[in-house]
Amino acid sequence: MERLKKRKEFLRAARGVKWVTPGLILQCWHRGDDDCSRIGFTVTKRVGNAVVRNRVKRRLREVARHDKAHGRTGFDYVVIGRKSTIPRGFSELEQDLSGAFRGIHGKVMRFEGNVKKD
RNA sequence: UCAGUUGGCUGGAUGGCCGCUGCGGGAUUGUCUUGAUAAUCCCGGAGAGGAAAGUCCGGGCUCCAUGGGAACACGGUGCCGGGUAACGCCCGGCGGGGGCGACCCCAGGGAAAGUGCCACAGAAAGUAAACCGCCUGAUGAUUGAUCUUCGGAUCAUGCCCGUCAGGUAAGGGUGAAAGGGUGCGGUAAGAGCGCACCGCGGCUGCAGUAAUGCAGCUGGCAUGGUAAACCCCACCAGGAGCAAAACCAAAUAGGGAUGGCACGAGCGUUUUACGCUCAGGCCGGUUUCCAGGCCGCUAUCCGGGUUGGUUGCUUGAGGCGCUCAGCAAUGGGCGCCCUAGAUGAAUGGUCAUACACCUGCAAUGCAGUGGACAGAACCCGGCUUACAGGCCAACUGACGCU
Numbered sequence: 001m002e003r004l005k006k007r008k009e010f011l012r013a014a015r016g017v018k019w020v021t022p023g024l025i026l027q028c029w030h031r032g033d034d035d036c037s038r039i040g041f042t043v044t045k046r047v048g049n050a051v052v053r054n055r056v057k058r059r060l061r062e063v064a065r066h067d068k069a070h071g072r073t074g075f076d077y078v079v080i081g082r083k084s085t086i087p088r089g090f091s092e093l094e095q096d097l098s099g100a101f102r103g104i105h106g107k108v109m110r111f112e113g114n115v116k117k118d
Numbered sequence: 119u120c121a122g123u124u125g126g127c128u129g130g131a132u133g134g135c136c137g138c139u140g141c142g143g144g145a146u147u148g149u150c151u152u153g154a155u156a157a158u159c160c161c162g163g164a165g166a167g168g169a170a171a172g173u174c175c176g177g178g179c180u181c182c183a184u185g186g187g188a189a190c191a192c193g194g195u196g197c198c199g200g201g202u203a204a205c206g207c208c209c210g211g212c213g214g215g216g217g218c219g220a221c222c223c224c225a226g227g228g229a230a231a232g233u234g235c236c237a238c239a240g241a242a243a244g245u246a247a248a249c250c251g252c253c254u255g256a257u258g259a260u261u262g263a264u265c266u267u268c269g270g271a272u273c274a275u276g277c278c279c280g281u282c283a284g285g286u287a288a289g290g291g292u293g294a295a296a297g298g299g300u301g302c303g304g305u306a307a308g309a310g311c312g313c314a315c316c317g318c319g320g321c322u323g324c325a326g327u328a329a330u331g332c333a334g335c336u337g338g339c340a341u342g343g344u345a346a347a348c349c350c351c352a353c354c355a356g357g358a359g360c361a362a363a364a365c366c367a368a369a370u371a372g373g374g375a376u377g378g379c380a381c382g383a384g385c386g387u388u389u390u391a392c393g394c395u396c397a398g399g400c401c402g403g404u405u406u407c408c409a410g411g412c413c414g415c416u417a418u419c420c421g422g423g424u425u426g427g428u429u430g431c432u433u434g435a436g437g438c439g440c441u442c443a444g445c446a447a448u449g450g451g452c453g454c455c456c457u458a459g460a461u462g463a464a465u466g467g468u469c470a471u472a473c474a475c476c477u478g479c480a481a482u483g484c485a486g487u488g489g490a491c492a493g494a495a496c497c498c499g500g501c502u503u504a505c506a507g508g509c510c511a512a513c514u515g516a517c518g519c520u
Contacts, residue, residue: 005462040462050171050493055466058138062467065137090468 004040004076013040013078017111019104021096023088024060025080028104030112037071039064043081056081063093070101 004010016029041060043053060079071077085093 003462007462010462042462051491054493057462058466062137065467 002036002038004038004078009076010040010042010078013076017104017107019100019107021100023085023093023096024082026100026104027078028108029076030108031074031076037073037075039071039077039079041079047081047083056085059085059093063097066094067097070098
């Protein structure tokens with residue numbers, strides 16, 4: 001799983017499907033090719049100062065590192081940190097992410113199925 | 119022991135497991151120019167701050183082609199001496215203010231160069247001025263006396279109640295501030311009108327590198343405040359910033375159209391053309407001068423590009439220790455050390471153990487929360503702001519004991 005690095009790719013993922021959990025928000029964009037899955041992290045200034053933002057981003061990155069099973073090839077994912085990411089327990093965050101992956105994949109399939117019907 | 123002042127240090131600890139980014143070494147594989155490069159793995163070691171922050175000053179460095187002189191504009195600084203690469207910083211001193219004291223605070227040049235402003239209140243806010251009051255003179259009324267034709271007239275009085283003319287800044291009242299302060303004399307009442315002391319100005323002497331201080335003589339009250347109002351004086355100062363800038367790869371453009379001005383002179387070669395010289399134009403905020411560089415100039419319109427990598431990038435006005443000079447800031451000498459370099463941006467996640475903090479139960483234990491302010495982005499020197507708790511040193515005051 002590689003990292004997203006360009007602003008354009010983040011903006012493209014923000015136009016895709018979104019899934020909200022208590023500890024984080026997951027966005028994804030189905031590229032449609034067979035390259036490996038990619039993931040990026042976003043924490044806005046509303047969450048806190050630089051120290052808090054760094055801490056949120058590190059916990060999210062660590063959670064994503066532990067969860068290697070759910071990312072699918074051909075997908076770009078963006079994880080957005082929230083103020084609630086800091087007080088949330090680490091195992092709870094792991095459950096949030098794996099649940100978000102399962103939910104968002106189902107949502108993408110339904111969305112693409114609707115597109116094919118149209 | 120308590121209260122306080124100043125300066126400095128520290129900025130969560132220990133361990134297990136799993137990661138991230140550089141660096142050094144090694145192995146395997148691929149490539150080729152055979153010692154380089156790319157990928158993967160292993161080992162070792164390193165990896166946020168005192169403010170990394172605010173971006174407020176001063177520098178280094180890079181570009182604006184470069185260097186220098188003069189004037190002006192804009193901007194900044196402002197007691198004196200020293201330190202420094204430099205500063206608006208630091209140290210020492212002076213002056214003023216505060217504190218019993220250790221000590222602290224000060225945007226601290228010029229207000230007799232000029233202009234402006236001083237709300238409200240108040241009579242008056244700066245060529246002083248007369249509201250109340252005080253004083254003098256005249257006078258009305260009053261009162262008294264004399265005369266009388268009984269209407270009044272004349273003389274005196276002027277404390278009290280008025281009017282007019284003048285004097286007065288002592289007192290009252292207003293204000294942030296009322297044209298030196300206190301006392302004595304003086305005066306009709308008063309006033310630097312005179313005197314003493316204090317304050318202020320000038321001159322002289324002494325001490326000090328100087329700011330300034332002390333002493334003497336003298337002047338005479340002349341000089342209200344405000345320069346963080348304009349201003350004057352002295353000194354300093356070109357602009358933009360690492361998204362600077364350079365290189366590599368890809369892409370490309372010193373792109374096109376229209377109009378205006380110019381397309382000059384001389385020489386050489388082979389009359390177009392090219393080269394050289396002169397003239398002309400452009401080159402830091404403006405003007406100008408000197409050296410120098412560049413070459414058609416200019417206006418309007420149209421279209422396109424602005425991505426990736428490498429360097430810059432961490433050895434520097436660098437730290438630590440000893441020593442010498444100095445009251446100190448700081449400087450000299452000697453020795454040792456190398457200590458983050460990311461770029462959607464590493465420096466962490468998690469668990470355990472004690473240790474602080476807070477809350478509750480409740481009573482010195484248990485449970486829960488959970489670790490001050492805060493995250494490098496080219497690098498230094500400062501300033502400012504934020505900061506839980508802990509430690510050290512020197513000094514001051516009070517109380518007690520010896």
